[in-house]
Amino acid sequence: MVIAIAIVRTRDLLAVVMLTGIYGLLSANFFVVLDAVDVAFTEASVGAGISGLLMLTAITMTGRKEAPRRHKPFLALFVVLVTGSMLIYGTMDMPYFGAVDAPVHQHVAPRYIHQSMEEVGVPNIVTAVLGSYRAFDTLGEVAVIFTAGIGVLSLLSLPRRRRAVKSDEATVEQMHERHMVLRIVSKVLIPFILLFALYVQFHGDFGPGGGFQAGVIFAAAIILYTMLFGLETAKKVFNPSIIQLLAAVGLLIYACVGVVSMLNGANFLDYNVLADDPVAGQHIGILLIELGVGITVAAVMLSIFFNFDGRRQAQQHCTEQKGEHDVSRTL
Template sequence: MLTGIYGLLSASFFVVLDAVDVAFTEASVGAGISGLLMLAAISMTGRTESPKRHKPLLALFVVLITGGMLIYGTMDMPYFGSFDAPIHQHVAPRYINDSMQEVGVPNIVTSVLASYRAFDTLGEVAVIFTAGIGVLSLLALPQRRKSYRLDEPKKEQMYQQHIVLRVISKALIPFILLFALYVQFHGDFGPGGGFQAGVIFAAAIILYAMLFGLDNAKRVFSLSLFQLLAAIGLLLYASVGVVSLFNGGNFLDYNVLADDPIAGQHLGILLIELGVGCTVASVMIIIFFNFAGRREAQQHSTKQNCHELISPELNRNVLNSTELNSTELNSAELSITVLNNGEVK
């Protein structure tokens, strides 16, 4: 709750400072998805620490060396807020005064991120894609022959508990997706772009998965399709740079994509922003689905262990007695306590 409140307050500060693009990202990531992922990660951890501890001294040494090099690299940087810093002398004035003539995009933030610093933004998209690959490597679930589902009484009870949220979400999710598309394709003229639109699109699908269940969400939205879209988005971004090279320009130089340099800038920005949106949305959905799927798998294995231990005892009771009422069944189930580390008493 505190991280969500902090994210909303930070987004409000960015709006006051006219940094609406950053406010979009902070509101959707800082106040929304990051808190959900943190809760999902906490729900997967046990209450006790594993007794086995390894000491990765080599990893610690690499981290210390890398951190020292990064700190040493900042020694020559100007002081924070210094008026005579190079960015305030010629970089920022160039963006403000010449971006409209050179790029033709009213939103200066989009022209900087998607054109002037397009190679840096490509690295950011590659980092997001790498994060998704890392989550898949660590938390990917094996293929299941038979999907475990809730029994009908529990499912019906869950539907009755969340009936108001389900009805409201059915009305809101289409508008959330439509707003994400607006942010995606209107980022040239107003606040927005691929990063913001991707997170908003992913938030709508995550909301659907939370209210209607992970199994229903996987039947509606294919996880394999999102994995493919995550790679396609990064490839689309890089392909625009390769096409620029083949047309005689520099890497990610959109001026050579059309006869009119301004039209080439618009085409290149539109394509790379589409790639950014596909990768960001897909990676966010992949991370949430894997966290939630791993949590359900742990709960399912725990329940299965309980039933395997309960069933022999119940079978003996049935053999010894011709009648077994519901009270004895409930007491047999309540007598079993499942610990977080998998042991059963």
């Protein structure tokens, strides 16, 4: 709560990003204490990881200091207080945390704990719930991520007629000398980060992980490469058009698994018909949908970052051209 209040009160946006990362790490620690390791993994990689990188990129476009307030939003404050009071009042009817007689502990949780291994055959119950029992809900979450990516791209994408911003060779050489140690260390670490992302992707059935976490880790490695070697260099390695296409391909893979299940006479996203053995079919289905989730998440994160960085460079280029034009007019 102290960090949340500090985030609201602080006007230095760089400090806000740092505090947000601390808040994410503390939240991940709370989830670990509650034995929700998968949720902690997601919070650490998204809340304390890639979100901070995207916000740092946004700060380079908006400036470091928050603009002074020109109005007093008393009406907005009143609405927030009333809504918050209603939410707190609504939680009073909920059972106490950990109560044995809570409805969730009477039917839902015992079903997942005692029968998921027999029905799904996945040791990680969280993966069984998200990938099989609640597969349709998870499909909606992936669709939300894809839609959010489209919305950001529609706001940040640069017109195609603009030429790519070329960096000055002297500046590039200076940056290379300044960040030589970081670049060498990153070249050593990035392959292991990508390898760890693949481990999280394909080991989510047996331990904490899955497509969401793996996609974010994979994107973070490429973003680290982009920050140290430049956007133009990264685009030569990772084509933005292909990345945007992969965002749709991942969601399509997920949906196609459900369509194949229906074509085989089962319900949508019922993996039992994907193989002769129902448990083997569950493994195949979860593997495919997690792959689709990982591809979509990584592609959306990379597309957002590339467009943020491209917009920032375009603004800097326009500012430099305007300054040169003003100097030439003065002379």
